Amino acid sequence: MIPEQFTFKYLKARVSIAAVLQDKGINTAFTKRADQLFGPCPVHGGDNPNAFVINLSKNIWHCFTQCNAGGDVVKLVRRLDSKTYRQTALYLASLANIPKASSLVHQTHMKKTFRPFTKSLTLNASTPWLAKKGITSLTAKRFEAGAYDAPGFLNGCIGVRLHDLQGHPIGYAGRRLHPKQVQLYGKWKLPPALPKSALLYNFHRVSPYTHKALVIVEGPWAVMRLAQLNIPAVALLGIHLSPTQRDLLPTLQRVILMLDGDCAGRRATTRIRNALEPNTKVHTINLPLDHDPDDLTDDQLSSITKHLFL
Ligand SMILES: [Zn+2]
Known part of the structure; x- marks a missing residue:
């Protein structure tokens, strides 16, 4: 049984979309007209000042350009941070000034629903696409990156292996190559429910404990x-x-x-x-x-x- 102050019904009534944007430092470019705020879309990161509209009294948002999507404050947090519902609840509770919630957010390092993919895939490190980026096949091999042509999650993408902070493999990210796909879904294809906000790519190879x-x-x-x-x-x-x-x-x-x-x-x-x-x-x-x-x-x-x- 979830305590009432962690239910979305309770949190949605107490945490405004504006409060979330302010917490993330992305409220600066918004302008207010009547009951609405207009600004660039923080979800897809464009710069059209009219793309993203917040209805203040209903506490809902919509992006009219690239995302062409919208929803309530819960959906916004999930879109911005790719958090699980549990992490989203804890985060919103921290903004609603519910004690102890913020420390719980910090403790939630790994998403429960994320299932690491530990199998190793064969990628072609000598692909011209990487060479054009100035990445040698030696580097691509070291970072386990390359073209993937077999069917599956990475099909038609340049794959890159992802690791957790300790260096355990957890799956692959795919850079989409087809322009139409990029336009529709963005450049990157990430594993479902990847706990992006709890990772730093390459952290295990360059620990800050060994570098100034x-x-x-x-x-x-x-x-x-x-x-x-x-x-x-x-x-x-x-x-x-x-x-x-x-x-x-x-x-x-x-x-x-x-x-x-x-x-x-x-x-x-x-x-x-x-x-x-x-x-x-x-x-x-x-x-x-x-x-x-x-x-x-x-x-x-x-x-x-x-x-x-x-
Ligand atoms: Zn958008």
Whole structure:
């Protein structure tokens, strides 16, 4: 039996969508018209200021562009953080000022419903797609990345193996290649119920306990490119830094934030810097507009980052 203060009925009546956005630091660009707030969509991360509409009295949201979806505050939290229902309830309870809830959120590191896939798949590390990104087949092999042509979850994708924080394999992420698929579903295909907010891609290879500084990027390709230059990096697999992820970094003296050079990446940079400071010294690197770290040359990458490790 769930205590009443953790039921969605109770929480939906007490936690506004605006409170969730404020908690995540994504309320800055919203404008109010009558009973509605308008702003860029925090779910898909676009920059259209009218894409995302919140109805304040009904406490519901809708994205009229890429997501073309909406719902209540529960659905928003699940979309933003890919949390389980249990984690969502705990998170909303923490915003409703229900005592003890926030510490419980931190304890919930692994999703109960997530089933790790530990089988090893054969991927083609010598695929031209990775070579074009500047990732050698040696690096791709080391990171267990490559093209997958057999039927299954990764079919038609470039696969990358995922690990938990201790380095146990938990499955694969797939980078969709077909433009139509990318447009419909986004670039990345992640395992169902993956506890993204409790993971940091590559964390087990570059533990902050052995490095004074780490580069934080959005995706695995940038991690691999930096690894080729002996620069330790972890990826968020997106643009959100969860409290769990934040708690993994306090032993670091320095963090170098190098997110994608698009509007979503820029906004996330500010948000994440605010979340990490003042406990951690944060250097931010703003890439040229529409450039991702893996679009840069090796020389550009090392000139941006190497002086930060002196
Ligand atoms: Zn959207």
